[in-house]
Amino acid sequence: MSSRRKGRELALQILFQLDLVKTGVDEAIKAFWKTQEELPSEDTRDFCEELVKGAFEHHEEIDRFVEETSSNWRLSRMPVVDRNVLRMAVYEMLYRDDIPTTVTINEAIDVGKKFGSEDSGAFINGILDKIAEKIPSLPQKTQR
Numbered sequence: 001m002s003s004r005r006k007g008r009e010l011a012l013q014i015l016f017q018l019d020l021v022k023t024g025v026d027e028a029i030k031a032f033w034k035t036q037e038e039l040p041s042e043d044t045r046d047f048c049e050e051l052v053k054g055a056f057e058h059h060e061e062i063d064r065f066v067e068e069t070s071s072n073w074r075l076s077r078m079p080v081v082d083r084n085v086l087r088m089a090v091y092e093m094l095y096r097d098d099i100p101t102t103v104t105i106n107e108a109i110d111v112g113k114k115f116g117s118e119d120s121g122a123f124i125n126g127i128l129d130k131i132a133e134k135i136p137s138l139p140q141k142t143q144r
Helices: 003-020 025-035 042-057 059-069 080-095 101-115 120-137
Strands: none
Touching: 003 025, 003 042, 003 080, 003 101, 025 042, 042 059, 042 080, 059 080, 059 120, 080 101, 080 120, 101 120
């Protein structure tokens, strides 16, 4: 498994926790690492933490983007895993110019399939494809 894939999977777990237990992002990250038997590489941890902090910091913008794009689905009605995979992926799409959108979408689908329901992959794919169509029309992507 690649370092970034592992980072995404770990980030999803932290974002899931943040979604259910309202706490500070730094507290959640620190608590999460304490629960791990073996810490991943520093690169993996750094990537994971950037995804968590970025998705958390920009969650209002990201959530608005997801809700405007998803037909008949309020964010609060989405499964927690799917919602947080989408948050993480949209953060990457908007703020990480070094990661191709197609890679972000494929990774999100795979992570969603692994941790979500039988329908998560298709659901995530549909929403992210629509968001990807909108991104070129946005002002210059913000650098991280």
